[in-house]
Amino acid sequence: MGRPAIVIKQKWEIYTMKKVMKMAVLLGIVLLQACYPAAKNCVVKEEPDKKSMDLWNFTGMNWSLWNRNTREQILSDSEMEKRADYLKGLGVNTVFINGLHFRLSFLDRNKRTLEQLKRVTAICHARGMKVIEHLDLTIPLYLGTSDMLKHPEWLQIDARYGSTVARWYCFNNPDFQKWSINYLKDLLRKTDVDGFSLDEVGYSISRIKEEIFCGCGYCRKKLKEDTRVLLSENSNSLFWNNYDDSAWRRYVKWRITSKRDYMIKVSDELRKIRPDIFFTGYNTNFANVYARDHGGCMWEDSKVPNMFTGIEIWVRLSTTASFPFIMADLKLRSAIADHWNRPSWIIVTPEDDETFIFTWAMTRMAKQRPWINKTLIPEGQMKKCLAAPPFMNDENCRILTDIGVLFSTQARDAYKDSSAHGFPVTGWLEFLIMNNIQADALMDDDLNPEILSKYRLLILPNSSALSEKQIAALISFIEKGGSVICSLETGGLNENGESRGSNLFLNHYGLKNIKMNKGGIKLFPSPWYDEKDFSVTLNDRFAVPEIDGKDFKVLAELESQGKRYPGIMIKKIGKGNLLYSGVELGNLYFMNEILKGGKIPVWHGEKYAPFLMKILTTAYDGRFLSAPVKVPDGLIYYIYKDSSNGSLIIQTLNTAGRKNLFQGDGPLKEKITYPANGGMVVDILYPGSARPSATVVQADGNGRTVECKRLDSEYIRLDVPGEILKTYSIIRIDKGE
Missing domain, CATH: 2.60.40.1180 (Golgi alpha-mannosidase II)
Known part of the structure; x- marks a missing residue:
């Protein structure tokens, strides 16, 4: 499948910035880092003649301590050579250079930073290892001497209230764009580094009063050019956070694509110097609110040329205890990698052999390439795993399955609460993984005849936002013998989250006038379900459709306020089935990350596993692969x-x-x-x-x-x-x- 062309508007005009508020807090910045002697110079070739990075066999590890280090721990050439030999001996082929991470806080040390990077890169290249410079260019206030005092006009501005944020530069500001790209180009020319890991390219996140970033003049101008949306000047306007307003939804989507546009611009400029330069795109969360509000979306990031997408996974006991969520999340990231037929990476932070081998298994089962967040590897399983020869050609391998679960960024962005789609998708994936039913996660662009022909069953958890082309592909899929499990408003909105007035997908099969409700409900699947006294109590959204015709068989009823309605129903269509649920079945199995004080929450998902398995086998109606x-x-x-x-x-x-x-x-x-x-x-x-x-x-x-x-x-x-x-x-x- 070819990469879609992405057209980037590059016409910029100088826009007069409003006077930025004075920030007295900046006067109290304390110099927490001392200056260190300059590193020795090391000359390398200006025009490298090397093969591109083999990302399918990528194994990365830190050169020195994590982000806050001063880069002065390993100074002499002999120390650097010893370190490089140690990493090479472990089986590492890519080195991440950390330290002085928030670069705008340490520009006074830039000359020494560049010299050290040149020396490390030359030493690693001599041993056949690649080097990635890991830094942040958008956060000017962290530790050290902040450069923000020189350019307060670059700061992001709250679109709603007009205040600035003292910690984030706006990447849509053309002056910042010029400076940041020139900084990276200069670093690339002088050091011969192979790639960049650029963190925190995004919008500031409101923690206090629902501020919305960024509303600077450049963002408002680009937003209008790209979407025709004008941001409200009234902080009390009903526009803000109103997902019933199509203009607000376009603004939310634009925040994501504008970040992608900046990264494409960076990639385009750096590839003029070195065509094989690559980027480790960073996004911790993908299916939840953070991914949207921060302006980061791994799916959009993956469209940047030479982008190597990935995440971090902090490997501690609390993380490995919530492995169903982690494994489901990794499925989503594998879906993006498989779509583009390229790998993705993951940071692992092992505390001991026990947690390492468990997390190594989770990441390798999802074909994730490891970035080891350690400086030393003790004897034991960690070292054995790193040294082991490859057992699988990731590029040629795919899960043996004909079942797909759709994660739709279109549906995620249609609701204020993005968990209306993301949580049930994760729940379904958790259920399938824990019960050893092989399945793929699919993306919006996978809803086309070529991709769908590989599957027998599609699961669409409240996949509300579908284009007419996607609906036509689904109808064709069913006509050719495919089966679908869907729920709630699937197909009720267009790809932009706007109501069509009628549900083109469900109406096609005789489910009409679907009314959405919310409240306490009870689901009764007997006598279809073998367990007579089984019922499900929920406090969630539910849908009640009008059934046109007698072709549907009701499998379960739902009860709300003393009234009973058809809750789960199935219709035979040729060799396939359409199974529709008025409640979100994926939420029955959903388990989130463990976040509070290292405590394990009670998880009731497994008691619903037999019920979900009956749903699955009824819709699939055949022998699993x-x-x-x-x-x-x-x-x-x-x-x-x-x-x-x-x-x-x-x-x-x-x-x-x-x-x-x-x-x-x-x-x-x-x-x-x-x-x-x-x-x-x-x-x-x-x-x-x-x-x-x-x-x-x-x-x-x-x-x-x-x-x-x-x-x-x-x-x-x-x-x-x-x-x-x-x-x-x-x-x-x-x-x-």
Whole structure:
């Protein structure tokens, strides 16, 4: 699939800035960093002649301490060479240079910073390693001597109240753009660095009174040129935060795309000097409000030329205990990487072998390339993982599945509460992962006939905002035998979040006049569901459609204020099914990150797993491409197929100990890795006549052959003994003779 062309408006006019408020607080800036002697000079070639970075085999690690270091810890050439040799010996091929991170606070040290980077880059290049400069150019006030006093006119301005923010420059300001791009161009020419990791390119986030950044003259001008939207001058206007107003939604979307536009401009200018320069795009959150309000969206960032997108994952016990959320989130990021057929990276911060191997498994199962946030790696599993040869060609491997779950940025941006779509998507992914149903996450641009032809079942959790072209693709998908699970307002809005007056998608199948409600409801799936007394109580949004015709079969009723309505219904359409739910099923399984004081919240998702499985199997109506026959509680596996040779790679993660933490509130425990209880038996689609061979390629039983027999001409059965299934194991299946 080709990259879409992105047209960037580059006409700028000098706009007279309003006088920026004086900020007395700046007068109290304290110099917390001392000056250090200048580093020695090191000459490198001005026009590098090197191969492009092999991102599919990227393994990164910090050169020195984290962002706040002074870059003076490793000074002499002998120390630098020793450090480079150590990293090379670990299997690291990319070095991240940290320190003096908030660069505008340390411009007085710029000459020494540049000289040190030149020396490190030359030493690493001599050993075949790439170098990424990790810095921040938009935050002028942090530690050290702030450059903000020189350019207060660059500061972001609250669009609603007119106040400035003392911590963030506006990247739409043409003078700041010119300065920042020239700074990077100069650094690139003089150091021969291979890439940049540019943090915090975004808009300031309101913490006090719902300020909206940025409303400087340049932002207002660009917004008008790009969208025809004029920001209100009235702080009390109903325009602000009003998602019923299409102008507000266009402004929200513009904040995201304007950040992308700036990064494209940076990329275009730097690629004139070095075409293979690359950027590690940084966005911690993707499916939630932060991604939108900060102006960062990994999907839009991925459209920047030479962009290598990624996130951070702070690997501590609280993080690994919330692994269902983490693994679902990584699925979303893998969806972007797979869409563009390129990898993504992830920061891992291991505290010990136990947390490292668990998180290493999560990231590698999602094909994420590691950036190790450490300076030293102790003996043990960390070092073994880094040194291990590759067991899977990520570029050629895709999950063996015909089930897709749509995450739609169009739907995310249609609501004030972006969790109206993001949470149920995450819940569905968590359910599928925890129950070993192989599935892909899909993006809006994947709703086209070519991509959809690969799937049998699509799950559209309140995918409200769909274009007419996307709806036509979905209707064609169903007509050709595909099935869909959808909910609430799916298809009720256009791609810009605007109501069409009628739901083009659901109306096509006889569901009309859908009325949205909110309040306490109860869902009764009996007698369709085997468990007679089972019911679901929710305090959530729900939808009540009018059913036109008798083709729908009601699977469950919902009750609200003493009245009962059709709650879940299914319609057979040729060889496929349309299953519609008036409640958001994904929310039943949703588990968020663990955020409060290292405590584990009570999680009730698993009690709904059999009910969701019945929903899934009813809509799918066939034999899954892979199915667990006997799998120990807590064992999760991903099955990849290598398109280059037809091999299957099964990665397993033992989560048994961490699952035990979900039982109630309480402090996190240490040493929570437990062995799997019994072996793993899985049936997998693998057409052929010969008996395939299965070998453990990474685990304690490395190189051991395990049983894999053919059931018929289509399916095989893999049987892995329990003693092999440690925290993380990998099994490879090849075609037999």
